[in-house]
Amino acid sequence: MMLCKQLNEKLDDYMDGTLDETEMAVLQSHAESCESCQQTLKSAQRLRKLLQDCPVPMPDAAYFDRALAQATRVSTSHQRNRWIMTGFGGALAAGLIAWIIGGVLLKTPDLPDSDASIPGVVIALEVPYTVNLVFSSATELDGAVLTVSLPPGVEIEGFAGQREITWITSLKAGKNILPLTLIATTAHGGELLARLEHDNRDRTFRIRVTVT
Amino acid sequence: MDISDHNRNAIFERLLRPYLERLYRLAYRLTGSKAEAEDLFQDVLVKLFGKLEDLAAIEEPGSWTSRVMFHHFIDNRRRFARQRLLSVDESQLPQKSIESLPGVDDPEQDAERLDDIIRLGKALAELSDDHRLVVLLHDTEGYKLTEIQAITGDPVGTLKSRLHRARARLRALLSAGATF
Numbered sequence: 001m002m003l004c005k006q007l008n009e010k011l012d013d014y015m016d017g018t019l020d021e022t023e024m025a026v027l028q029s030h031a032e033s034c035e036s037c038q039q040t041l042k043s044a045q046r047l048r049k050l051l052q053d054c055p056v057p058m059p060d061a062a063y064f065d066r067a068l069a070q071a072t073r074v075s076t077s078h079q080r081n082r083w084i085m086t087g088f089g090g091a092l093a094a095g096l097i098a099w100i101i102g103g104v105l106l107k108t109p110d111l112p113d114s115d116a117s118i119p120g121v122v123i124a125l126e127v128p129y130t131v132n133l134v135f136s137s138a139t140e141l142d143g144a145v146l147t148v149s150l151p152p153g154v155e156i157e158g159f160a161g162q163r164e165i166t167w168i169t170s171l172k173a174g175k176n177i178l179p180l181t182l183i184a185t186t187a188h189g190g191e192l193l194a195r196l197e198h199d200n201r202d203r204t205f206r207i208r209v210t211v212t
Numbered sequence: 213m214d215i216s217d218h219n220r221n222a223i224f225e226r227l228l229r230p231y232l233e234r235l236y237r238l239a240y241r242l243t244g245s246k247a248e249a250e251d252l253f254q255d256v257l258v259k260l261f262g263k264l265e266d267l268a269a270i271e272e273p274g275s276w277t278s279r280v281m282f283h284h285f286i287d288n289r290r291r292f293a294r295q296r297l298l299s300v301d302e303s304q305l306p307q308k309s310i311e312s313l314p315g316v317d318d319p320e321q322d323a324e325r326l327d328d329i330i331r332l333g334k335a336l337a338e339l340s341d342d343h344r345l346v347v348l349l350h351d352t353e354g355y356k357l358t359e360i361q362a363i364t365g366d367p368v369g370t371l372k373s374r375l376h377r378a379r380a381r382l383r384a385l386l387s388a389g390a391t392f
């Protein structure tokens with residue numbers, strides 16, 4: 001009975017293996033022959049296992065995107081001003097790249113991987129050049145995430161030194177234009193990627209940037 | 213660190229994203245319900261966005277963001293603790309997680325396990341907030357005592373004895389039932 005009491009008092013240390021060797025050996029040999037202590041150890045182990053398995057109902061990835069977008073909403077509404085609604089008329093700059101996403105937005109496959117189908121722009125070293133990314137959406141898309149990845153030596157005005165820029169934004173139904181002013185700091189050029197994600201779906205658009 | 217207004221969203225997202233899951237889990241451990249966890253989580257994200265410069269400068273964002281959440285929870289405990297008073301019912305349990313529990317494939321065992329989880333939920337609800345938190349963070353989430361100390365500010369020694377008392381109380385509560 002003495003040992004039963006001792007084991008009960010030292011149960012956590014016993015299970016953690018943090019008792020000194022002598023005490024551990026004494027309690028171990030007692031437990032082997034004591035049904036009540038075996039029962040105690042069994043239920044302590046079961047509790048541990050149960051606690052380890054105690055679940056958290058995790059929300060899906062879209063929930064985290066929404067929560068982030070919500071937290072930044074003041075700033076997001078500021079960013080939204082970057083999207084310009086347009087009638088898609090002739091008033092657009094010469095550098096217009098029209099990336100039209102059809103009615104099956106974000107479900108359609110990416111543009112084929114052949115050079116010929118990738119739209120391109122030619123820009124001069126150190127001379128700012130504005131391209132307009134046009135996204136046409138059949139429906140309103142709230143909390144869409146747009147990530148622009150730049151080739152080496154090409155920057156977006158206002159984001160010096162950054163190769164990847166992410167916006168959380170909303171697309172209105174219809175055509176949305178995002179003007180990006182590119183500046184080439186070296187003559188490398190390469191591919192600019194614009195990845196649009198919404199509701200666990202994404203689509204990547206590519207544009208070839210040639211620097212002269 | 214000067215962060216232009218322009219780019220705050222992107223930086224915030226990039227800095228925080230790696231810790232979102234950990235933060236959400238903490239919110240759930242603190243509140244014990246999905247609805248309250250989501251409220252707490254959202255509150256804290258808004259708060260953290262306002263502290264973006266700190267977030268960018270901090271060395272251990274995981275621990276720091278958890279501390280911000282813990283203190284926000286304590287300051288608003290009354291608001292977030294509402295649902296803790298309710299007993300755990302089956303609908304509150306995540307069906308999917310139960311199905312994916314390791315070693316559960318026959319229905320009888322499944323039912324027994326579900327029963328255990330419900331009883332554990334009830335026993336946890338009987339613990340004081342401090343006791344419940346330390347046992348959930350240490351035994352369930354696998355935090356070290358020093359990590360819990362970084363969040364709550366309690367000395368490790370205090371946390372250790374609290375943990376032992378919490379486990380003892382849980383064992384007592386659960387052994388009151390026949391099958392445990």
Ligand SMILES: [Zn+2]
Pocket residue numbers: 003004005007030031034035036037038
């Ligand atoms: Zn015994």
